[in-house]
Amino acid sequence: MKRIERRSDCPISLSLDIFGDxxxxxxxxxxxxxxxxxxxxLVTIEKISTNILADRLKRLLNNDILKKEIDVYNKSSYLYSLxxxxxxxIPIVIEIYKWGANNIEGNNANGKFKxxxxxxxxxxxxxxxDRIKTTHNTVSYEKH
Amino acid sequence: MKRIERRSDCPISLSLDIFGDxxxxxxxxxxxxxxxxxxxxLVTIEKISTNILADRLKRLLNNDILKKEIDVYNKSSYLYSLxxxxxxxIPIVIEIYKWGANNIEGNNANGKFKxxxxxxxxxxxxxxxDRIKTTHNTVSYEKH
DNA sequence: ATTTGTACTTGTAATATGCAAGTGCTATTG
DNA sequence: CAATAGCACTTGCATATTACAAGTACAAAT
Incomplete structure (x- = not known):
């Protein structure tokens, strides 16, 4: 994972250095x-390879976008949180969703990804x- | 430029297939x-290589995000428009700007990229x- | 006729990705 | 308590993408 760290000081460039892929x-x-x-x-749907997933999770952890802790409901598993x-x-992801749903034909915005x-x-x-703030900021977790 | 065209039908995935780099x-x-x-x-600031720039412009043209016409003020030059x-x-780019400006230290949101x-x-x-709609939707162009 | 400007294209080495298989650790099961 | 299964990765290697430098093509200016 050798990666150019900082192409410029533009906030957009710096953001894309982290999640522009x-x-x-x-x-x-x-x-x-x-x-x-x-x-x-996290491997599902688009079938990301596990080496890439591991690399990206590491980068997100390093950049303080995710945190990682042992899942209290399954001690042999880790739970990642935002x-x-x-x-x-989130607003960035939502804006991208909107653009894709409105501008790309054949998308599935009314199906599985509605x-x-x-x-x-x-x-x-x-x-x-709101939902994520309540579920990700605490160790107790009610999914399983 | 061999590129996986469609990893899934998720609007976000489809969007990133176009501009996720x-x-x-x-x-x-x-x-x-x-x-x-x-x-x-368009080569400036972060010094994109011209082959990559040409490739990305081609993709943006193919996906109807940009259009290209001869610059009426300089007939040996092309003018690209949104x-x-x-x-x-634009809202996606603005959201990314906001995130970078608020969350990355050492960004230049108060300097050159203010x-x-x-x-x-x-x-x-x-x-x-508004500005772009008036300047990009017509061939007349008042920059130079 | 030669130089300049603009928009690319090409070649090649470095880097990143995709795929399959393997490793290490922790329960859990017979 | 040895074998199995689940989970979270790591490794090796072929393929694809990117970066850098140089070159090409064509129109306009000198």
């Missing part, structure tokens, strides 16, 4: 839309943020 | 924030969209 925002989508928080759940900084990426994002952007965003 | 959104930033619209202007579909990417985005997101976005 084909996979990172999809991993974060899994947290945001599907509540996937374990390593082997940090406050990670939660602030969302009410378009009809009420700020409401949906706020709901997601 | 380190450079594409930076090129669009140049359009949005700096009004750079010619090939050799399409309606391209203009709709913007009023944070203080008034919707106003700034609307202003940029």
């Amino acid at each position: 084909k996979w990172t925002l999809l991993i974060l989508r899994d947290f945001i839309f599907f509540d996937n928080r374990h390593f082997n759940e 940090t406050e900084k990670g939660i602030e990426i 969302s009410e994002v378009n009809s009420n952007f700020s409401k949906v965003t706020a709901e997601i943020v | 380190k450079w594409t959104l930076l090129i669009l930033r140049d359009f949005i924030f700096f009004d750079n619209r010619h090939f050799n202007e 399409t309606e579909k391209g203009i709709e990417i 913007s009023e985005v944070n203080s008034n997101f919707s106003k700034v976005t609307a202003e940029i969209v």
